[in-house]
Amino acid sequence: MDTIVYPGSFDPVTRGHMDIIQRARRLFPKVVVLVAFNASKTAFLTAAKRVELLRACVAEEGWDNVEIDSHAGLVVDYLKARGLRVLLRGLRAGGDFEHEFSISLMNRRLWHDVETVYLPTREDVMGVSSSLVREVARLGGDLEQFVPKPVEIALRAHFSGEK
Ligand code: ADP
Numbered sequence: 035m036d037t038i039v040y041p042g043s044f045d046p047v048t049r050g051h052m053d054i055i056q057r058a059r060r061l062f063p064k065v066v067v068l069v070a071f072n073a074s075k076t077a078f079l080t081a082a083k084r085v086e087l088l089r090a091c092v093a094e095e096g097w098d099n100v101e102i103d104s105h106a107g108l109v110v111d112y113l114k115a116r117g118l119r120v121l122l123r124g125l126r127a128g129g130d131f132e133h134e135f136s137i138s139l140m141n142r143r144l145w146h147d148v149e150t151v152y153l154p155t156r157e158d159v160m161g162v163s164s165s166l167v168r169e170v171a172r173l174g175g176d177l178e179q180f181v182p183k184p185v186e187i188a189l190r191a192h193f194s195g196e197k
Pocket of ligand 1 (some may be wrong): 041043044045048050054123124125154160161162163164190
């Protein structure tokens with residue numbers, strides 16, 4: 035069984051992502067959560083901050099077989115460089131499938147050895163997305179049910195500084 039790489043924006047990490055990581059770490063010996071960023075795409079948090087928050091959330095849970103890393107560029111290039119070939123993605127009901135399916139086809143065209151494994155979302159975090167979390171945070175709503183504590187604190191600090 036291989037190490038699995040879970041790539042995404044994690045802008046910021048949510049309870050939906052944490053659920054996928056927690057379930058994957060029971061199925062695979064090691065999970066690498068990869069903040070994949072594109073220098074020309076504007077994000078909400080910097081890649082360094084997203085990595086820092088993921089590390090804080092994983093440390094808080096005591097998940098010792100989860101590593102956090104970041105990479106600017108193609109995810110398949112990251113896999114090749116590390117001698118890995120299995121990707122993990124989460125699937126929510128609705129539009130995720132079409133989007134995820136085209137990403138997996140594109141990745142396979144870029145490198146035929148890559149495989150993608152999907153975990154379906156858990157019902158209670160199905161509607162949670164980073165974009166909605168950013169919106170709720172901006173409007174001062176309750177974040178606890180959507181994000182782990184370190185993210186809640188960071189978002190509060192971010193938006194209180196804006197006011
Ligand atoms: P990206 O910008 O690459 O889609 P995201 O950080 O938004 O990155 O998501 C990373 C992965 O996590 C994607 O496969 C996405 O479908 C999945 N994901 C996000 N939120 C949830 C959730 N609530 N439940 C299950 N999977 C999720």
